[in-house]
Amino acid sequence: VLGLLVWTLIAGTEYFLYPAFGWVMFVAVFYWVLTVFFLIIYMTMTYTRIPQVPWTMVGLCFNGSACVLYLIAAIVDASSVTKDLDNHNYNSWAASSFFAFVVTSCYAGNTYFSFISWRSRTLQ
Numbered sequence: 001v002l003g004l005l006v007w008t009l010i011a012g013t014e015y016f017l018y019p020a021f022g023w024v025m026f027v028a029v030f031y032w033v034l035t036v037f038f039l040i041i042y043m044t045m046t047y048t049r050i051p052q053v054p055w056t057m058v059g060l061c062f063n064g065s066a067c068v069l070y071l072i073a074a075i076v077d078a079s080s081v082t083k084d085l086d087n088h089n090y091n092s093w094a095a096s097s098f099f100a101f102v103v104t105s106c107y108a109g110n111t112y113f114s115f116i117s118w119r120s121r122t123l124q
Helices: 002-011 019-043 055-080 087-123
Strands: none
Touching: 002 019, 002 087, 019 055, 019 087, 055 087
16 A cells, blocks of 8 residues: 555656656566565465465565665665646655655565575574
8 A cells, every 4th residue: 555655646647757756667667566566475375285385485575676676776766856847746655655665664574574585494
């Protein structure tokens, strides 16, 4: 839901005029789609039918990459928000920047738990 907020807040503006917001949109939409994909895989328990895939490692890599790229996107988003660019888009861009940092912290927490899960599997 928070990732959805990031890209909808930006998509409602003229983000395409500023390349920095294009990068934020790419990261937000890309990881939102992948998160929904993995959510469906886990809710339908499809991962139990494909035991060849190291799902704990996949989750760790996914969450780690999402955390790093979302952090970069959140910093780019926050540094690009100025009242000089476009006054009527300022609030949407500022809110998207805030939520990008919130999503980053969520992915960071999930990366930590994925690491704990991965580490417990490799110790067995």
